[in-house]
Amino acid sequence: MPQGEHIELHRKRYGRQLDHEERTRKKEARSVKKRASMAQRTLGIKGKMLAKERAKEKAVMKKTIAMHEERDKEKKADDGQKGGAVPAYLLEREQVERAKVLSNTIKQKRKEKAGKWEVPLPKVRPVAEDEMFKVLRTGKRKKKEWKRMVTKVTFVPPGFTRKPPKYERFIRPTGLRMNKAHVTHPELKATFQLEILGVKKNPNGQAYTGLGVVTKGTIIEVNVSELGLVTPGGKVVWGKYAQVTNNPENDGCINAVLLV
Amino acid sequence: MTERAAKQQKLAHPVPPANVIIQFQSPEGEATGPQLDVPHDVTPAQLETLLNGLLQAAERLPYSFFIEEQELAAELGAHLLKHKASVESVLRVVYQPQAVFKVRAVTRCTASMPGHAEAVLSVNFSPDGRQLASGSGDSTVRFWDLRTQTPKHTCKGHRSWVLVVAWSPDAAIVASGDHSGGIWLWDPATGKPLGQCKGHRKFITSVSWEPAHAELPSRRFCSGSKDATIKVWEASTRRCLFTMSNHTQAITQVKWGGDGLIYSAARDCSINVWAAADGRMVRSLKGHGHWVNTMSLSTGYALRTGSFDHTGSIPPDMDAAKAAAQQRYDTARDGRPERLVTGSDDFTLFLWEPSTQKQPLARMTGHMQLINQVTFSPNGRWVVSASFDKSVKLWDGIKGTFVATFRGHVGPVYQVAWSADSRLFVSGSKDSTLKVWDLRSKKLLMDLPGHADEVFSVDWSPDGESVASGGKDKVLKLWRR
Numbered sequence: 001m002p003q004g005e006h007i008e009l010h011r012k013r014y015g016r017q018l019d020h021e022e023r024t025r026k027k028e029a030r031s032v033k034k035r036a037s038m039a040q041r042t043l044g045i046k047g048k049m050l051a052k053e054r055a056k057e058k059a060v061m062k063k064t065i066a067m068h069e070e071r072d073k074e075k076k077a078d079d080g081q082k083g084g085a086v087p088a089y090l091l092e093r094e095q096v097e098r099a100k101v102l103s104n105t106i107k108q109k110r111k112e113k114a115g116k117w118e119v120p121l122p123k124v125r126p127v128a129e130d131e132m133f134k135v136l137r138t139g140k141r142k143k144k145e146w147k148r149m150v151t152k153v154t155f156v157p158p159g160f161t162r163k164p165p166k167y168e169r170f171i172r173p174t175g176l177r178m179n180k181a182h183v184t185h186p187e188l189k190a191t192f193q194l195e196i197l198g199v200k201k202n203p204n205g206q207a208y209t210g211l212g213v214v215t216k217g218t219i220i221e222v223n224v225s226e227l228g229l230v231t232p233g234g235k236v237v238w239g240k241y242a243q244v245t246n247n248p249e250n251d252g253c254i255n256a257v258l259l260v
Numbered sequence: 261m262t263e264r265a266a267k268q269q270k271l272a273h274p275v276p277p278a279n280v281i282i283q284f285q286s287p288e289g290e291a292t293g294p295q296l297d298v299p300h301d302v303t304p305a306q307l308e309t310l311l312n313g314l315l316q317a318a319e320r321l322p323y324s325f326f327i328e329e330q331e332l333a334a335e336l337g338a339h340l341l342k343h344k345a346s347v348e349s350v351l352r353v354v355y356q357p358q359a360v361f362k363v364r365a366v367t368r369c370t371a372s373m374p375g376h377a378e379a380v381l382s383v384n385f386s387p388d389g390r391q392l393a394s395g396s397g398d399s400t401v402r403f404w405d406l407r408t409q410t411p412k413h414t415c416k417g418h419r420s421w422v423l424v425v426a427w428s429p430d431a432a433i434v435a436s437g438d439h440s441g442g443i444w445l446w447d448p449a450t451g452k453p454l455g456q457c458k459g460h461r462k463f464i465t466s467v468s469w470e471p472a473h474a475e476l477p478s479r480r481f482c483s484g485s486k487d488a489t490i491k492v493w494e495a496s497t498r499r500c501l502f503t504m505s506n507h508t509q510a511i512t513q514v515k516w517g518g519d520g521l522i523y524s525a526a527r528d529c530s531i532n533v534w535a536a537a538d539g540r541m542v543r544s545l546k547g548h549g550h551w552v553n554t555m556s557l558s559t560g561y562a563l564r565t566g567s568f569d570h571t572g573s574i575p576p577d578m579d580a581a582k583a584a585a586q587q588r589y590d591t592a593r594d595g596r597p598e599r600l601v602t603g604s605d606d607f608t609l610f611l612w613e614p615s616t617q618k619q620p621l622a623r624m625t626g627h628m629q630l631i632n633q634v635t636f637s638p639n640g641r642w643v644v645s646a647s648f649d650k651s652v653k654l655w656d657g658i659k660g661t662f663v664a665t666f667r668g669h670v671g672p673v674y675q676v677a678w679s680a681d682s683r684l685f686v687s688g689s690k691d692s693t694l695k696v697w698d699l700r701s702k703k704l705l706m707d708l709p710g711h712a713d714e715v716f717s718v719d720w721s722p723d724g725e726s727v728a729s730g731g732k733d734k735v736l737k738l739w740r741r
Contacts, residue, residue, distance in 0.1 A: 085379040085397020087716045088423045088465045089512075089553060089632055089674070 119243050120186070120257050124217030127152070127204050132213065136171065147171065153178055153248035155196050155212040155220070170211055178214070181254040183222050183242045194222040196254070197239055214254055218244045222256070280336060282351045284311055295350055300337030307332075311355055322358040324700065327351060329661075333700060359639065359681035361570050363724035365696050366686070366739040369710045370726075371409035373736040375402060380730025381423055382717050386431040388568040389723035391448055393434050394730055395422030401436045403448055406726070409738055413451025417444050426467040428478035429566030430581070433495055435481055437464025443483055445495060455498040462486035468516045470536070472566030472585035476578050482522055482536075484511030490524050492539065502539040506532055513555040517598055518563055518589050519615055525552040525602055533614045545612055547620050550605035554633045558599040558657060561638035561678070562592035565722050570680045572723050592640055599657065601643050603631030609645055611660035622660025626653060633675050637682040642699065644685055648672035652687050652697065664702040668695050677720040677727070686727050688715035694729055694739070708739055 001009065017023070042050050133148040147169060154172040158179075162168060184191045200219040202208040214220065222242050229237040242256035280300055284292040293314035298307075308323050325332040332339050332353070345351065378397030385392055392404040399418040402411055420439035427434055433454065434446045441460035446453055462485055469481040480501065482492045489505040509527035516522050521542065522534040531545040531552060557563065567581040568574075569588065575581035599621070600612040609624040609631060629649035636643055636657055643655040652666040652673055671691030678685045684705065688694045692713055696706040713732035720727050727739040 083378070083397075085381060085421045087381040087674075088463070090716075091423075091463065092510075 119217075119219065119259060121217045121243055121245065124203055124215075127215055132204070132208070133170075149173060150176065150211065150213060151249065152176065153214045153254065155179070155199050155214055157198065157212075172211065176249065178248065178254055181220060181222055181242065181244070181256045183224075183256045183258050185227075185258050186260060192226065194224060194226065194242075197221040197223050200241060214244055214248055216244055216247050219259070220244060220254075220256060222258075224258075280340070280351055282336075282353050284314065285352050285354045287354060287356050292355075298336065300340075301335045303335055304332050307336075307353070307355075321360060322362075323355045324358050326354045326356065331700060356641070359683070361681055361724070363570075363679040363681045363684060364741045365684055365698075365705050366708070366727045367706055367741055368739065369708065369737050370740045371738040372710075373404060373409060373411065373738070374734065375411045375414075376400070376730075376734045376736070378421070379713075379732040379734055380716060380736055381421060382425045383719050383728045383730040383736065384425045384427055385719050385721040385728065386427045386448065387429055387565045387722060388431050388574070389572060389721040389725070391431065392721075392728055392736075393425050393427065393436075393448065394717075394728075394736055395425040395436050396730075396734070397421040399438065401425060401434065401444070401446060403434075403446075403451055404736065406721075406738070413448075415444075415446050415451055415453065417453050417456070418442060420463075424464055424467045424483075426469060426481070428469045428481070428495070429472035429564065429585070430476055430478050431566075431568070432477060435467050435469070435483075435495075437467050437483055437485075439463040441485060441487070443467070443493070445498065454495075457483075457491075457493050457498045457500070459491055459493075459500045459503075460485040460487055460489070462510075465510065465512050466514045468514050468522075470516050471518050471563045471589065473518065473582060473589045474520065476567075476582045476585070482514050482516055484514035484524055484526075486510040488526065488528075490514055490522065490534070492522075492536070504532075504534050504539045504541070506541055506544075509551075512551065512553050515555055515557055515560070515600075516563070517557055517615075518559050518593070519598060521615060523555060523557070523600060523614060525555045527551040529604070531555065531600070531602055531612070531614070543614060543618055545600075545602075545610075545614060545618060545620070547610050547623070548602065548604040548606055548608070550630075552602050552604045553631060554603045556601050556634050556636045556643070558601075558636045558640035559589060559592040560636050561640075561680075562588045568722060570723050592638075594640065599636075599640070601634050601636065601655075601657075601660075603634040603645055603647075605630040607631065607647075609634055609643070609655070609660075611643075611657075624653075624655050624660050624662065626662055626665075627651070629672070632673065635676055635678060635685075637678050637685075637699075638680055639682045642682065644676050644678070646673040646676045646687055650689070652676060654699070654702070666695075666697050666702070666704070668704050668707070669693070671714075674714070674716060675718050677718045679720050680722055680724045686718055686720060688718035688729050688731070690714045692731070692733075694718060694727070696727075710737060711735070 039050055134151050135145050136147040136149050138144045138147050149171045153176050156177050180193050181196050182191050183194045198221045199212045200221050202213055202218045219241050221239050224240045225238040241259045244254055244256045246255040248254045279297050281295055281297055283295050286292055304325055307325055311323055312320050330343055376396040376398055380394050380396045382395040395401050399420055401415040401422055403413040405412045418438040422436050422438050424437040434448050437443045441462050443457040444453055445455050464483055464485045466484045469478050479495055482490055484490045488507045489503050491503050492501045494501055507526040507528055511524050511526045513525040520536045522536050525531045529548045532541055533543040534541050567584040575584050597613050597615045600614050601609055603609045607627045610620040611622040612620050627647040627649055629647050631645050631647045634645045641657045643657045645653050650669045654663040656663055669689040669691055671689050673687050673689040676685055676687045683699050684696055686694055686696045692711040694708040695704055698705045711731050711733055715729050715731040718729045730736045
């Protein structure tokens with residue numbers, strides 16, 4: 001028997017204290033006072049956090065009480081709805097309000113223009129250039145400083161051929177190259193190891209997107225043919241976007257959450 | 261060089277044959293008169309003169325001509341070239357009589373009549389074209405004076421939105437139904453209520469009076485409601501004579517036919533035919549796949565106008581009126597049984613002959629959104645359907661074949677109304693404009709902007725003089741030439 005189960009075993013064998021129910025009841029009744037005194041006495045950041053929690057609870061409680069009270073309240077009978085008269089042929093037809101439709105289309109257009117998409121991590125800590133690149137000194141006297149080595153994890157597509165080493169400016173070390181990502185499906189809560197197809201967007205800049213740098217918050221495209229997803233039209237989905245949720249250079253692996 | 265130019269000119273403008281041999285054919289299919297040799301540049305007006313001469317009619321009647329279902333609008337030669345009709349064999353020219361009087365298109369808004377406090381939901385001219393009634397969301401029915409274009413009576417009594425307003429065929433009583441299920445009867449001359457018909461539980465969707473040729477003065481009317489029942493009422497006692505309840509969902513339209521049958525369309529995708537005498541169900545017409553929204557009878561215009569015609573003459577007494585109504589009904593029927601066209605949410609229309617058979621005569625597909633209203637033309641030869649796909653389609657009223665589409669509206673088209681001579685029709689839409697369309701040229705004739713918001717209801721007066729429209733902007737507009 002594991003060592004954490006002794007108490008439970010005793011309880012099963014001998015039962016609880018005879019006045020257990022009464023004690024728990026009284027303890028609960030006293031807990032109100034205890035909570036109140038804690039709330040009044042706690043100082044500093046702890047006090048503030050406690051106060052915030054209690055304020056939330058109070059709001060929820062007030063709402064439920066109002067809901068219950070509505071049942072007893074007497075309402076005036078609806079004598080002919082004011083406004084919004086429609087002829088018989090439009091009754092019981094769901095007509096989206098014109099204003100709402102217009103504002104929704106405008107909002108969508110704006111979002112598309114701005115390139116804003118709904119992602120799990122909307123904001124990430126910006127990575128500075130000196131953190132991203134390490135300057136490599138080259139040349140006979142090691143005076144030239146135009147080469148940079150990427151210090152973060154990168155994704156390099158399989159058929160990639162590099163420029164002649166003498167001329168390449170950005171070096172992506174093979175030790176920091178990764179092909180696979182651990183992708184979690186947000187609803188199923190299951191994680192799969194899927195191949196990366198490409199880097200879609202790095203929030204720190206287009207330059208990093210082009211290089212294939214994978215940092216926290218990057219949108220990558222992964223191969224989901226293993227998952228067996230099918231579109232409503234009957235086609236098999238084989239690529240989906242996912243957002244990276246960890247710092248791959250610290251962990252040695254890329255963890256991402258699938259964008260459904 | 262000149263020879264080449266001459267040859268090119270010859271090829272570019274082929275000379276059509278000089279003469280064409282035609283044979284006039286009546287709409288039923290029999291040949292009229294001998295074969296005629298006519299020049300290629302003959303116009304429809306000249307053909308009309310020829311035909312009138314052949315038929316030896318006492319007065320000159322207007323006709324329209326069709327060659328292989330295409331209406332002849334221009335010179336014969338040009339028409340033949342355009343439609344590539346062969347002139348080898350004898351050309352059959354089918355003629356169809358048109359209405360003797362001609363309604364002119366409305367061009368301008370002569371009056372904007374505010375007064376309602378809420379959206380105007382229903383606008384109806386009386387059968388004689390002299391009076392106008394409107395029902396609105398502010399639970400009142402208003403009567404308007406057409407000559408001075410001012411409100412005449414405001415009738416209060418309803419408890420909620422007035423959804424339906426229906427004139428009796430002798431223009432003596434107006435029945436109005438509202439959102440809470442109550443029906444009120446009004447006297448249009450004084451504006452006083454005659455009584456209330458209580459019985460329906462939910463909102464009234466449609467009211468239809470018994471035709472004038474069956475009974476004058478008008479006594480009975482039927483109403484359909486969301487509670488899936490149709491009630492037949494007696495107007496003088498405001499009593500419900502009987503209730504017909506076979507439908508399982510809301511009734512969208514009821515029509516009292518001229519043969520003693522009542523037709524009802526409902527959201528349970530079926531149309532029921534009832535006997536008006538006792539309320540026994542005769543037939544159930546099934547075929548639609550979704551709610552049946554709208555319904556129209558080929559004799560509908562004659563039933564609505566009763567003994568009145570476009571001249572506005574009042575018959576001297578009840579018997580003369582009944583005889584006149586019977587005659588109008590017989591010409592509208594044209595010897596055939598009544599036809600019914602229904603439009604539905606499944607984007608199709610069906611053409612039925614409900615008094616004879618259960619199967620539809622034709623299924624009319626083509627719309628891309630639900631159909632809101634279908635109407636037969638006053639002469640029963642055409643059907644026009646208004647749909648939420650912003651188009652209005654024209655169909656043949658006898659065979660059910662598609663003829664033309666009228667595009668121009670930028671929002672769902674709500675309602676359509678025919679002019680009394682079946683040559684023009686007006687459509688009102690959600691985009692706040694009305695458009696007058698010409699049947700012969702199949703084109704837009706007049707664009708009538710002016711409403712500030714959606715147009716919910718349009719009606720063309722039976723004398724062809726004016727069009728009335730009302731909508732969400734609470735203003736009633738009258739349009740004249």
